[in-house]
Amino acid sequence: MRRRRAPLALAVPAVLGLLFLVLPLVGLLYRAPWSTLPERLTEPGILSALRLSLLTATIATLVCLVLGVPLAWLLARVSFPGRRLVRALVTVPLVLPPVVGGVALLLVFGRRGLIGEWLDSTFGITLPFTTAGVVIAEAFVAMPFLIIAVEGALRGADARYEEAAATLGAGRWTTFTHVTLPLVAPGVAAGAVLCWARALGEFGATITFAGNFPGKTQTMPLAVYLALETDLEAAIVLSLLLLIVSVAILASLRDKWISSA
Amino acid sequence: MPETRDVSVRARWTSIVLAAVTVASLTACGSDSANTAATGASASPNAVSGPITVFAAASLTGSFTQIGKDFEAANPGTTVTFSFAGSSALATQINQGAPADVFASAAPANMKTVTDAGNADGTPETFVKNQLVIVVPKGNPKNITTLAGLAQPGVKVALCAPQVPCGAAAQKALQAANVTVTPVTQEQDVKAALSKVTLGEVDAALVYRTDAKAAASDVEGVEFPESASAINEYPIVVVKNAPNKAGAQAFVAYVLSEPAKKVLTDAGFQAP
Numbered sequence: 219m220r221r222r223r224a225p226l227a228l229a230v231p232a233v234l235g236l237l238f239l240v241l242p243l244v245g246l247l248y249r250a251p252w253s254t255l256p257e258r259l260t261e262p263g264i265l266s267a268l269r270l271s272l273l274t275a276t277i278a279t280l281v282c283l284v285l286g287v288p289l290a291w292l293l294a295r296v297s298f299p300g301r302r303l304v305r306a307l308v309t310v311p312l313v314l315p316p317v318v319g320g321v322a323l324l325l326v327f328g329r330r331g332l333i334g335e336w337l338d339s340t341f342g343i344t345l346p347f348t349t350a351g352v353v354i355a356e357a358f359v360a361m362p363f364l365i366i367a368v369e370g371a372l373r374g375a376d377a378r379y380e381e382a383a384a385t386l387g388a389g390r391w392t393t394f395t396h397v398t399l400p401l402v403a404p405g406v407a408a409g410a411v412l413c414w415a416r417a418l419g420e421f422g423a424t425i426t427f428a429g430n431f432p433g434k435t436q437t438m439p440l441a442v443y444l445a446l447e448t449d450l451e452a453a454i455v456l457s458l459l460l461l462i463v464s465v466a467i468l469a470s471l472r473d474k475w476i477s478s479a
Numbered sequence: 480m481p482e483t484r485d486v487s488v489r490a491r492w493t494s495i496v497l498a499a500v501t502v503a504s505l506t507a508c509g510s511d512s513a514n515t516a517a518t519g520a521s522a523s524p525n526a527v528s529g530p531i532t533v534f535a536a537a538s539l540t541g542s543f544t545q546i547g548k549d550f551e552a553a554n555p556g557t558t559v560t561f562s563f564a565g566s567s568a569l570a571t572q573i574n575q576g577a578p579a580d581v582f583a584s585a586a587p588a589n590m591k592t593v594t595d596a597g598n599a600d601g602t603p604e605t606f607v608k609n610q611l612v613i614v615v616p617k618g619n620p621k622n623i624t625t626l627a628g629l630a631q632p633g634v635k636v637a638l639c640a641p642q643v644p645c646g647a648a649a650q651k652a653l654q655a656a657n658v659t660v661t662p663v664t665q666e667q668d669v670k671a672a673l674s675k676v677t678l679g680e681v682d683a684a685l686v687y688r689t690d691a692k693a694a695a696s697d698v699e700g701v702e703f704p705e706s707a708s709a710i711n712e713y714p715i716v717v718v719k720n721a722p723n724k725a726g727a728q729a730f731v732a733y734v735l736s737e738p739a740k741k742v743l744t745d746a747g748f749q750a751p
Contacts, residue, residue: 321678330679346680347635347663426671429664430640436665443667447567447642 243461250458251451258455263432263441268459271438272467274349275417278356279364282413286364287406291394293365294372305369312362319358320426327354327427351428352435356417363416364409371405372398411468418464528556531726532578534569535561536585536713538609538669538689542746543583546739550730557726565668566590566644573598573718580727583715583734585609586644590714600721603714606734607748609687610710611648613701614676614694621682626656626703629683637675637684640665644711645672649685651709673698687711689747712751 224232251258258264292298293305311319327334327345337343345351379401383393399406421439428435430444438460446453535543540563547559562569562579566589573579574596582599583606584590590603615623621634629636638660639646646665653660663681666672672684677697691700715734717727733739740750 321674324678324680328678328680425667429637429675430666431662431664440667444640444642444665446571447565447640447667450571 246454246457249451250454254451255455258452259459261452263436264456264459266433267436267438267441267456268463270349270352270433270436271418271460272463274352274356274437275414275420278353278360278417279410279414281353281357282361282364282417283406283410286361286409286413287368287399290365290368290372290409291398294369295398308365309362311359316359316420316422317426320355320423323355323358323423323427327351346427347429347431347435349428349434352424352437355423355427356420359420359423360413360416364406364413367409367412368402368406371402371409374405375401411471415464415468418460526556527554527726527729529558529723529726531557531559531580531723531730533559533561533581533583533730534573534577534579534718535563535581535583536566536569537563538585538687539563539583539713541693542689542743542748545742546734549738549742550733553733554729557729559730567592576720578720578722579718580721580723581715581730582718583713585711585713586647587712587714588644588647590716593716593718598719600717600719600724600727603716604731604735605712605751606715606739607713607743608710608751609689609713609748610706611645611652611685611703612688612691612706613683613703614673614686614691614698615683615701616676616679617697617699619699619701623683624701626653626658626660626705629660629685630658634683635681636660636662637664637666637672637681638662639669639672639685640667643668645669645685645687648709648711652685652703652705655708656703656705687747692747710749713748 223229289308293301293308314322324331324334324346326332327337329335329338329344329346334345337345345354375398379397380393383397384390388396419439420437421443424435424437425440425443430436430440432441438456442453442456442460445456533543533547540561543561543563547561550559551557562572564572566584566586569579569582570584570589570592573582573593582590582593584593584603587603590599593599594603613623613626613629615621621628621631623629623631623634628634638649641647641650645668664675666675666684669686669690673686673690673694675681676684677694688700688702691698715731717724717731721727744750
């Protein structure tokens with residue numbers, strides 16, 4: 219069977235687009251100090267930064283799932299006054315420069331913040347400069363990716379299945395857990411992957427809200443940025459490590475989903 | 480810059496447009512300065528004109544903006560544009576071929592990156608010095624008067640990360656005072672450390688005297704004797720591939736002149 223060729227009008231920009239995305243990576247690989255790579259990877263602090271990154275990005279994704287999926291459902295399935303405004307508000311963290319997002323978080327959850335002052339005086343909890351603060355910063359920046367993906371999946375899903383479930387006597391919660399969620403599972407998974415990846419690469423809000431302390435709040439992007447101050451090659455090594463680990467994790471998850479499907 | 484990795488879809492569009500505009504304006508600048516340099520050379524060899532691009536450390540933002548205006552007034556026909564950023568980022572950009580005419584660094588180490596790569600024209604000259612002070616919120620609620628005060632239990636301190644100039648200076652000063660401080664955060668630059676104090680998230684930070692002076696409405700600066708052992712020198716140099724070399728040389732000479740020195744010392748810098 220002959221394969222149909224893609225029209226040039228699509229193929230050319232597609233290839234250009236791919237090159238545009240991949241060439242910077244080629245640049246990193248080209249400049250990577252391959253001969254000293256093993257000893258650089260075993261330098262102290264690198265593994266703790268990597269562990270912290272993976273841990274916080276995963277917890278942030280779980281937080282986003284717990285809060286974001288219901289919010290996406292609300293936006294897609296319930297019509298209420300001001301829904302358009304709420305939908306626009308959800309994208310605020312996307313538009314806000316992350317550093318400003320970090321300052322905004324400080325103004326709310328900081329020691330003198332709207333909620334933070336109360337948390338501090340009542341429970342003795344301070345969030346800035348803690349690992350929990352890293353999770354909050356990452357979740358704030360990454361949640362819109364999950365919400366937008368899940369809302370899109372919900373709007374694309376055939377609502378007749380939910381109606382059928384309702385006519386058969388299922389309540390809204392049962393319908394949600396037994397019909398809606400399985401229906402949009404791929405969308406939720408895609409959203410979670412985007413959300414996790416965004417959380418993993420988060421820099422601006424994290425360093426502003428949670429600060430930078432090795433082992434506690436210094437995630438890989440922060441370590442990369444500071445390495446860049448003194449040693450370009452160390453920064454490249456750290457970036458590649460983060461990239462390889464995240465791609466490996468995502469690829470293995472994808473295989474798992476596909477084989478189980 | 481890490482922010483470019485952080486930008487959203489919408490912001491990415493903005494940055495693409497900005498990048499296009501920048502490229503367009505840079506190429507325009509390039510041909511402009513080439514033309515003016517050619518005509519200038521035929522008319523009078525000493526005339527300085529055209530655009531001058533100065534890459535300067537972020538801590539120079541206030542004083543260099545003023546100096547740029549003064550320079551333009553003294554040399555009609557010139558326009559000085561600044562790119563203010565961290566010295567290490569600027570050094571990397573210059574070594575990657577950014578069209579800078581002048582580089583003013585906040586630390587000799589970042590200048591060395593540029594001179595080692597052979598991208599400096601001549602020897603860098605130190606034009607100012609800056610030293611550390613302790614900044615505390617207005618009223619000094621924790622009553623911190625010495626470096627040892629930073630080591631008290633219950634005092635939250637922000638320092639610059641040891642990789643950046645203000646962090647290296649802070650380490651030196653703390654060593655000289657024989658004080659061990661465990662900060663709650665190691666900030667990426669001096670302004671970030673300062674903002675943690677102005678926002679009230681920490682009780683004290685070590686920043687440059689100029690930064691404390693610029694934020695005098697929100698914070699108090701506390702001088703301490705050990706800062707003398709951690710004085711930071713600011714070198715300036717003409718970039719080797721400067722698109723406007725005559726302009727660059729004139730600007731460097733102006734920064735080393737008395738009127739510019741006054742602007743800098745008024746901002747809290749010390750004369751070298």
